[in-house]
Amino acid sequence: MRTLEAQPLADRSPGFGRSLGYEWAAFRSLRSNWVLMGSAVVVQLLLTIVAHDGRDTGDITFDKVLSVAWLFTVLVAALGVNAFGTEYRHRTIVTTVLTARSRTHVLLAKAVVVTSAAIVTECAVLASSWLVLAGMFGAAPTVSTSLALGSGAIVYTALATLVGLGLAVLLHGSITPIAMLVVWPQIEMFLINRLDLPEWLLTVLHPFYSARQLINDSPEWPGALPLLGLAAVLLGASAIVLTRRDV
Template sequence: MTTLAARPQTDSTSAGLRAVQYEWAAFRTVRSNWVLMGAALLIQLLLTVFAHDSRDHGDVTFDKVISVAWIFGALVGALGVNAFGNEYRYRTITTTVLTARSRLRVLGAKAAVVAVAAIATETVVLSASWLVLAVFMGAAPTASVSLMMGTGAVIYTTLMTLVGLALAVLLHGSVVPIAFLVVWPEVEMLLINRLDLPEWLLVVLQPFYSARQLISETPEWPHALPMLGLAAILLGAAGVVLTRRDV
């Protein structure tokens, strides 16, 4: 016999799963999402081909490519922006959010879908780059080194995607949030690096730059914390905004 206490929990879990299924259906029907993922893959492959020198070991090429590819991380990050940006653009936000029993559940479902999409996209992109080097260039990167660096790249792009999702809610659209994802990392390096501050404070004030330090053969995992904290703060703010204002 199902208890009264267990029933609401079961209903909540079912509602959460339905929300994720709905958001996944919405995600895969947006053409621009597939364009972004395809562009990320194409750029990675082009970088791989042009960066390879026949005199280099595959590790050298993979390192060169992945150390530059972060610049195009906004292509994956834009998947998060699209999750809400397209809703505002096509004015479907009212149907999606106002008719939902829990706006936070909508936000959580979108975050889950875009995070998984970012992880899958970056994994496919990096795997394709590795295979091109191994099969067509005859210079297979060391699997352990590639896995370590690839993990850092996946974490970085996933966090960027969640930041993009939150910015789309806070800025009520898609154009400005995408501009933020492109410009923000550059501003960090141009401005903050010029300041004479303690190293720990620079790490905190440069969340994007700090997280990119994970893309290394010897990643410093705590450097992901500032960007993780930024994503959490922005998502929390997005949740507050969604629950307290008309969309």
């Protein structure tokens, strides 16, 4: 058995645990991430205030807010884009990737960090909306409706964040991936309104639209599969790109 001193430098380089710690520190130090998370909460609060009608119950308002809030999911999903996009922009990707024991560890660590951050942010977004309805308007949504709508919104946001992470690796930047996260769902809506396609085909060809069916008081969980598949494909392709290409 080799001693630690006898091992080459590459063998002593950080593993996944160290990669995870490094990525968490990097995430915390990036000011734009906090701006994105704060903006998501502020937008949700404004939507809640504007959407509430004194004649509506809390459930109705909560449903109305979340039915349009997906438009602003890009604020949270951009956390995934930032994870690699800023490194490509500032060329710190060279240090991050070339000094890692495994480039796959880097990708997985970033995925864990940004997905966790996206889930926590979305929970804060939903909680702030609920508290405004309960405290400011005295119209607290019921627990069952809140959990049903909220769980769907959280899953949708987490998957969109992973899609953003994969796009950032494949496109080597931030601007184009973020633009795609904004435009892609809109293109889907355009095609849905223009094309008379069977529902099953819509589910397959329009992953964002399909996943939005989760944001419902009766979530259709199989609808998340196309977006989950898209995220898996993009992350798989990203792993190959990071492993086989120069950064």
